[in-house]
Amino acid sequence: MTTSQATSPASRWSMAPDRAVLLSRLINIAALLGLIGVLAGSLHLQFGAGEQPCPLCIVQRSGMIGLAVGPIMNLLWGMKARHYALSILAAVAGGAGSTRQILLHIADPNDPGYGPEVFGWHLYTWALVTFVIAIVGCALLIMWQAPFEAGDRGVLRDAGPMRPIVTGLVVWLSLVVVIWVTIDLAVIGLSVIPECGLGECPDDPENTNSLGNLGGWFAVLAVGVVAAVIAAIIERRWKAREASS
Secondary structure: OOOOOOOOHHHHOOOOHHHHHHHHHHHHHHHHHHHHHHHHHHHHHHHHOOOOOOHHHHHHHHHHHHHHHHHHHHHHHOOOHHHHHHHHHHHHHHHHHHHHHHHHHHOOOOOOOOOOEEOOEEHHHHHHHHHHHHHHHHHHHHHOOHHHHOOOOOHHHOOOOHHHHHHHHHHHHHHHHHHHHHHHHHHHHHHHHHHHOOOOOOOOOOOOOOOOHHHHHHHHHHHHHHHHHHHHHHHHHHHHHHHHO
């Protein structure tokens, strides 16, 4: 007597470990690309359009940088739930800054808001949308256990085509952060006393001179080119070290 073995729903929808790792890496790369785009756009507004970031804008920008920490750790050292948890904490902090700024500007019906609008919403509103999507997305990815169970060790131990891509993105983001922090600290050190005196700085600072629209985007793209060159050099050295070992 023979018995037919039907495929269970769980096995039918299960994914091979290598495919689960590949898909989760692609998701993290897409998230990292999106965050780099957001930060690059904010830097263009500051240095290309001359729009100075307000105190709450800096909180939100810092939240975006913290949000990128989770994908970076996932890609470099393997998928871990705690990496997503770090991104969730950063998104909560950034979302609090976005919410505060939204409430400040909707308290007065005649308040036009601060900064440019994109599809009818100000950037701090879009920042809140981004943080909410990030929280929900990270929570869903934590519930997806396949990449965790696959024992992913990250691209640093996987000499595949994805490693130089990830290296380039990490270097690009690092350069953007270093440039932003360095220039902002210099600007704050030179201008905060003349602008604010000994009191509080304005919530909506005035625009300053800038590189212009094309100059701002050229600077952002130049940083990307430098990151690609640095990533290529790093990958070449890694391959030489692996070949000699």
